[in-house]
Amino acid sequence: MRLLLRCFSLLVLPGALTILLFNAPPPGKVAAQQPTGSIPTVTSTPVGRYVTVTYTEQINIRSGPSTYFYPAVGVLLVGETAPAIGRSPGGEWIQIRYPGIPGDVGWVYAPYVSLSPGPNLPIVEPPPTPTPITTPTIDPTLAAAFLPQYTPTRLPTFTPPPPLAVPTYENPDTRAAGMPMGLVITLLALIGGLGSLISFLRGR
Secondary structure, rough: HHHHHHHHHHHHHHHHHHHHHHHOOOOOOOOOOOOOOOOOOOOOOOOOOEEEEEEOOEEEEEEOOOOOOOOOEEEEEEEEEEEEEOOOOOOOEEEEOOOOEEEEHEEEHHHHHEEEEOOOOOOOOOOOOOOOOOOOOOOOHHHHHHOOHHHHHHOOOOOOOOOOOOOOOOOOOOOOOOOOOHHHHHHHHHHHHHHHHHHHHHOO
């Protein structure tokens, strides 16, 4: 009996399993679940005019078109670009978009940058100048330590000098009384000549 069961299990069971495998229905295809929401489309805004730093060093971004009335709020490095929005009434400053500062806009000095694709920008009125938080005052005690103190003194009374006495000289009479000087010279010449003649004759 056991032998018959063993033979039955060896012959019948493999065939039955083979028939079941070949006659089994194919598995159905499972469709993936499709999303029901709409996928947002990313659109890029076309790039307009922009500035490029052409200065040899980094430049300051100011809150207004002036280096004196408006403080620096950021910097642009050499070769860095930023979108251009407008220009000052004189054209010396260009307003750019710079996120991260108040209003997300700033001003750069036009000679330090190049504008592309062209200089046609709308004129933008400058913002109001910032009001200083405190008014600077000078401590008078501290100022007195550095400023010399002078005691006013009265100058001595001016005494005019005595009048200057200019001496006067009388013109002497150039005419000498007596013989004329020319006659005296002539007589002396004659006397000298006679002396010379006498000496010559004695020598002979």
